[in-house]
Amino acid sequence: MTSTEHGRSEIRIRGAKKSFSGRVVVDVDDLVLGDAAVEGLLGPNGAGKTTLMRMIMHSIPLDEGTVTLHKADGSTITLSELPAHQMMSHGVVKSTQVISDFDQLTILDSMLLAVAGSRHESPLRWSAEKELAAEYEDEIRHYLDYFGFTDPNAIAGSAGEKKLLDIVRCLLLKPEVLLLDEPTAGLPEDVTQNVMSVIRDLGEQGTSVVIVEHDLDVIWQLCDEVTFMAEGRVLMKSDPETIRGDSTVVEKYLGAGHG
Numbered sequence: 594m595t596s597t598e599h600g601r602s603e604i605r606i607r608g609a610k611k612s613f614s615g616r617v618v619v620d621v622d623d624l625v626l627g628d629a630a631v632e633g634l635l636g637p638n639g640a641g642k643t644t645l646m647r648m649i650m651h652s653i654p655l656d657e658g659t660v661t662l663h664k665a666d667g668s669t670i671t672l673s674e675l676p677a678h679q680m681m682s683h684g685v686v687k688s689t690q691v692i693s694d695f696d697q698l699t700i701l702d703s704m705l706l707a708v709a710g711s712r713h714e715s716p717l718r719w720s721a722e723k724e725l726a727a728e729y730e731d732e733i734r735h736y737l738d739y740f741g742f743t744d745p746n747a748i749a750g751s752a753g754e755k756k757l758l759d760i761v762r763c764l765l766l767k768p769e770v771l772l773l774d775e776p777t778a779g780l781p782e783d784v785t786q787n788v789m790s791v792i793r794d795l796g797e798q799g800t801s802v803v804i805v806e807h808d809l810d811v812i813w814q815l816c817d818e819v820t821f822m823a824e825g826r827v828l829m830k831s832d833p834e835t836i837r838g839d840s841t842v843v844e845k846y847l848g849a850g851h852g
């Protein structure tokens with residue numbers, strides 16, 4: 594076993610294909626994600642970015658190919674052979690668009706439930722939650738405060754609040770690899786800046802963050818590396834400046850009013 598060169602965990606995708614109704618939407622030969630602190634996954638609508646993230650999480654099955662996790666300690670895990678619910682226990686976490694728990698629980702309880710779910714395979718026991726509350730409450734309150742939640746005992750109302758809570762949930766899980774699918778879409782500019790700042794910190798602390806985002810300011814400011822996808826294929830992976838200036842990227846994406 595050899596550890597990854599950069600000391601962080603990375604995902605390798607080999608020969609991965611996915612079709613819907615006979616149409617190929619992802620066809621990735623060989624791609625490493627997570628060899629930089631924060632990596633952007635960029636491409637036009639329908640390029641296959643979300644589908645690729647779902648394939649990594651094994652929330653949809655691959656038609657062909659493998660996804661492996663290469664941990665910083667040198668161990669390798671074949672994610673594409675594991676059920677989706679085991680990803681978290683291997684340190685691989687993805688943001689989720691809709692969390693129904695947020696509608697029924699207080700903000701604080703929904704965060705505790707998220708942490709509890711990551712630690713116990715059996716259904717949640719109340720005594721365990723008490724222990725977790727003692728361990729995590731300060732951290733949860735810190736993040737809630739940071740994102741401007743004034744009352745942890747309220748129930749999240751707006752879509753924006755739920756989105757932020759999902760980011761807090763991801764942070765609490767201390768992932769080795771974190772996949773974020775449009776984390777700042779629909780958020781106000783000042784909140785977007787806060788989200789970018791925690792993502793940056795997380796990357797610097799050793800998490801490999803992979804982020805899909807159409808807000809290009811976020812990509813150019815935040816990412817150390819960018820992978821460009823179109824029509825299901827990876828066309829390029831390079832530093833943000835090179836991607837930004839590449840004629841294919843301009844033609845297929847930036848030129849269409851995204852620049």
Ligand SMILES: Nc1ncnc2c1ncn2[C@@H]1O[C@H](COP(=O)(O)OP(=O)(O)OP(=O)(O)O)[C@@H](O)[C@H]1O
Binds near residue numbers: 638639640
């Ligand atoms: N469950 C599904 N059933 C059928 N087609 C699907 C399904 N999921 C995705 N697709 C199709 O696969 C293609 C890739 O979709 P995907 O959502 O991965 O693109 P994307 O790059 O995330 O786009 P966007 O930037 O708009 O979010 C699209 O043509 C989409 O319509």
Ligand SMILES: [Mg+2]
Binds near residue numbers: 642643774
């Ligand atoms: Mg998408």
